[in-house]
Amino acid sequence: MIVKKNKTVYICEYCQRVYIQLYWANIHEKCCRFNPINDHICFKSCQYLTKRKGDPTKKEPKFIYGCTATGNEMYCYTAIRDRNDVTGMTKMPVDCPHYIDKNAPLPVYTSG
Numbered sequence: 001m002i003v004k005k006n007k008t009v010y011i012c013e014y015c016q017r018v019y020i021q022l023y024w025a026n027i028h029e030k031c032c033r034f035n036p037i038n039d040h041i042c043f044k045s046c047q048y049l050t051k052r053k054g055d056p057t058k059k060e061p062k063f064i065y066g067c068t069a070t071g072n073e074m075y076c077y078t079a080i081r082d083r084n085d086v087t088g089m090t091k092m093p094v095d096c097p098h099y100i101d102k103n104a105p106l107p108v109y110t111s112g
């Protein structure tokens with residue numbers, strides 16, 4: 001067995017995953033699920049989020065998301081990792097003025 005010492009390694013600052021090659025470390029960090037730029041607010045249970053399956057023969061993402069508030073078709077960070085064709089789609093936002101939690105309790109109105 002060969003043990004190399006004092007070798008440069010690259011560690012993802014979001015999940016601590018270790019890479020030998022800078023190229024792959026850079027790709028991973030952009031697509032790391034713990035990277036704050038990939039913390040899509042839509043997934044926190046937005047009532048406007050829709051989801052359909054993409055067409056793998058067209059290199060579309062596994063799932064294509066939609067927003068019924070903006071009419072946008074969206075992709076999540078895994079589409080970049082999987083090198084899908086995201087032409088005409090926008091990246092799912094981290095923050096959104098339209099976000100409404102579909103599980104939030106209904107507001108209570110009092111009469112009078």
Ligand SMILES: [Zn+2]
Pocket residue numbers: 012013014015016017028029032033034
């Ligand atoms: Zn990571």
